Amino acid sequence: xxxxxxxxxxxxxxxxxxxxxxxxxxxxxxxxxxxxxxxxxxxxxxxxxxxxxxxxxxxxxxxxxxxxxxxxxxxxxxxxxxxxxxxxxxxxxxxxxxxxxxxxxxxxxxxxxxxxxxxxxxxxxxxxxxxxxxxxxxxxxxxxxxxxxxxxxxxxxxxxxxxxxxxxxxxxxxxxxxxxxxxxxxxxxxxxxxxxxxxxxxxxxxxxxxxxxxxxxxxxxxxxxxxxxxxxxxxxxxxxxxxxxxxxxxxxxxxxxxxxxxxxxxxxxxxxxxxxxxxxxxxxxxxxxxxxxxxxxxxxxxxxxxxxxxxxxxxxxxxxxxxxxxxxxxxxxxxxxxxxxxxxxxxxxxxxxxxxxxxxxxxxxxxxxxxxxxxxxxxx
Amino acid sequence: xxxxxxxxxxxxxxxxxxxxxxxxxxxxxxxxxxxxxxxxxxxxxxxxxxxxxxxxxxxxxxxxxxxxxxxxxxxxxxxxxxxxxxxxxxxxxxxxxxxxxxxxxxxxxxxxxxxxxxxxxxxxxxxxxxxxxxxxxxxxxxxxxxxxxxxxxxxxxxxxxxxxxxxxxxxxxxxxxxxxxxxxxxxxxxxxxxxxxxxxxxxxxxxxxxxxxxxxxxxxxxxxxxxxxxxxxxxxxxxxxxxxx
Numbered sequence: 001x002x003x004x005x006x007x008x009x010x011x012x013x014x015x016x017x018x019x020x021x022x023x024x025x026x027x028x029x030x031x032x033x034x035x036x037x038x039x040x041x042x043x044x045x046x047x048x049x050x051x052x053x054x055x056x057x058x059x060x061x062x063x064x065x066x067x068x069x070x071x072x073x074x075x076x077x078x079x080x081x082x083x084x085x086x087x088x089x090x091x092x093x094x095x096x097x098x099x100x101x102x103x104x105x106x107x108x109x110x111x112x113x114x115x116x117x118x119x120x121x122x123x124x125x126x127x128x129x130x131x132x133x134x135x136x137x138x139x140x141x142x143x144x145x146x147x148x149x150x151x152x153x154x155x156x157x158x159x160x161x162x163x164x165x166x167x168x169x170x171x172x173x174x175x176x177x178x179x180x181x182x183x184x185x186x187x188x189x190x191x192x193x194x195x196x197x198x199x200x201x202x203x204x205x206x207x208x209x210x211x212x213x214x215x216x217x218x219x220x221x222x223x224x225x226x227x228x229x230x231x232x233x234x235x236x237x238x239x240x241x242x243x244x245x246x247x248x249x250x251x252x253x254x255x256x257x258x259x260x261x262x263x264x265x266x267x268x269x270x271x272x273x274x275x276x277x278x279x280x281x282x283x284x285x286x287x288x289x290x291x292x293x294x295x296x297x298x299x300x301x302x303x304x305x306x307x308x309x310x311x312x313x314x315x316x317x318x319x320x321x322x323x324x325x326x327x328x329x330x331x332x333x334x335x336x337x338x339x340x341x342x343x344x345x346x347x348x349x350x351x352x353x354x355x356x357x358x359x360x361x362x363x364x365x366x367x368x369x370x371x372x373x374x375x376x377x378x379x380x
Numbered sequence: 381x382x383x384x385x386x387x388x389x390x391x392x393x394x395x396x397x398x399x400x401x402x403x404x405x406x407x408x409x410x411x412x413x414x415x416x417x418x419x420x421x422x423x424x425x426x427x428x429x430x431x432x433x434x435x436x437x438x439x440x441x442x443x444x445x446x447x448x449x450x451x452x453x454x455x456x457x458x459x460x461x462x463x464x465x466x467x468x469x470x471x472x473x474x475x476x477x478x479x480x481x482x483x484x485x486x487x488x489x490x491x492x493x494x495x496x497x498x499x500x501x502x503x504x505x506x507x508x509x510x511x512x513x514x515x516x517x518x519x520x521x522x523x524x525x526x527x528x529x530x531x532x533x534x535x536x537x538x539x540x541x542x543x544x545x546x547x548x549x550x551x552x553x554x555x556x557x558x559x560x561x562x563x564x565x566x567x568x569x570x571x572x573x574x575x576x577x578x579x580x581x582x583x584x585x586x587x588x589x590x591x592x593x594x595x596x597x598x599x600x601x602x603x604x605x606x607x608x609x610x611x612x613x614x615x616x617x618x619x620x621x622x623x624x625x
């Protein structure tokens with residue numbers, strides 16, 4: 001058998017096989033994290049077609065790190081020479097000590113380990129149970145918040161008005177520019193999209209009426225609430241979630257203070273107060289967005305304002321503002337609940353934030369649908 | 381092994397340490413001590429290149445980590461491992477996946493080799509049976525040992541430990557000290573550790589520096605048991621004897 005070696009690496013090896021079935025592999029140089037991968041693959045292919053009864057590995061001239069030791073261990077357990085009696089010689093006592101850390105048993109246990117996979121029925125059951133538990137928590141939470149708000153009304157000393165003002169400013173006043181810009185653009189889009197079909201009916205002037213109704217009854221409150229959920233609800237959840245992870249909520253409880261009374265009621269009251277304000281801005285910004293389009297279509301400003309005025313009634317505004325109060329309460333309370341439900345670990349706060357936004361938007365649309373059905377029935 | 385030269389560090393306008401100098405010798409366990417707020421962890425973060433100092437240099441095995449960039453910086457970073465206070469294991473990966481992560485990122489070894497190396501390091505720290513567990517299922521002490529396994533998987537010659545005993549019970553803490561001694565003597569790894577635990581310091585540290593928050597410099601340097609009796613400043617002796625001021 002000819003000798004084989006690699007000349008481009010800091011390690012060289014000579015592989016020889018005698019006719020009596022004994023093989024010998026001699027290493028020289030350094031087996032490190034860079035040279036080991038190449039040596040490993042070369043030796044695997046060189047030894048693939050060779051059958052030996054006994055195999056000696058001589059490492060007297062070898063220096064190696066953990067990567068090299070992994071290769072020596074792999075060779076010494078006969079993984080590349082199945083059935084052979086392998087003998088490793090020349091390993092220093094320090095490396096022998098480290099080699100004893102390698103274990104086929106650990107490796108097999110790792111290979112045999114399969115992530116536990118629950119059945120479909122178990123998953124459905126667990127999801128249903130989790131949903132029911134969450135529903136129960138939500139009902140309990142609504143009760144706690146309602147009691148907290150009522151207590152604050154009868155005993156104003158319990159309410160931290162400074163916190164209400166802070167939340168009002170951060171979640172409300174600071175959100176005005178983005179809410180106004182968004183609804184301005186939405187108003188513009190609605191005006192453009194509705195102008196063409198109404199022109200075919202010869203009713204292009206009614207774009208102004210449509211815009212007034214849509215912005216005051218539907219899109220104003222919904223857009224303001226969705227912005228509140230995305231911008232401020234997520235912040236509520238992250239803030240309370242971080243407080244839970246830092247055990248600040250436990251500290252409140254052990255001081256005899258209710259986290260709901262101390263942290264949630266302020267946010268819910270601020271949410272209820274600020275959403276109608278945001279909604280009014282959203283309604284006006286939406287109308288302002290449609291006006292340039294109508295002016296561009298050739299309608300005078302006076303006519304546009306007259307159409308909006310004649311199409312809108314106090315009931316439409318009242319409906320929009322009533323919705324906004326409901327939406328504000330939903331966003332603030334659901335976001336706080338998700339924050340308080342934060343689990344443990346670095347991902348928990350992120351998960352709470354996501355859940356707060358998804359739950360808030362879902363409940364906003366659900367509440368909107370219910371209110372729309374109720375008001376339609378009442379108008380008939 | 382490490383030379384800290386005229387190092388001035390701080391946050392913005394606030395100086396934490398000013399013009400400090402010390403050396404860490406190859407193969408020793410070196411501890412950085414000081415009262416809370418003296419800048420121990422900040423100094424460690426400058427030594428491992430996470431922060432840039434205001435002035436001065438940190439030289440590791442002849443190469444400046446302060447001025448190194450690109451591949452040169454990567455070469456220096458690969459010379460050492462770091463154990464963070466919390467263990468800093470990635471929560472979505474199992475223990476063995478956490479340990480083999482540097483092998484996955486920096487080597488071209490076959491999968492079987494990566495698993496064998498990671499498992500050997502876990503066995504070294506006594507965690508071979510927790511290989512498939514997620515970090516959330518490990519105790520604080522186990523997370524720190526897994527953090528050490530990950531820090532030594534690339535065979536670094538230098539290991540930085542930030543408060544290795546923080547939050548551990550005395551038995552687990554003593555076990556961790558024994559592991560540090562074994563790694564220092566068995567593998568010849570140099571250790572630089574920041575700690576408050578005097579028991580750990582007397583058990584494992586060959587030399588310490590004590591930081592002085594008032595002068596923003598080094599109050600004392602030497603073997604801990606020698607400093608306990610012979611340090612010039614009385615507060616250093618009190619600190620090392622754990623006596624109230």
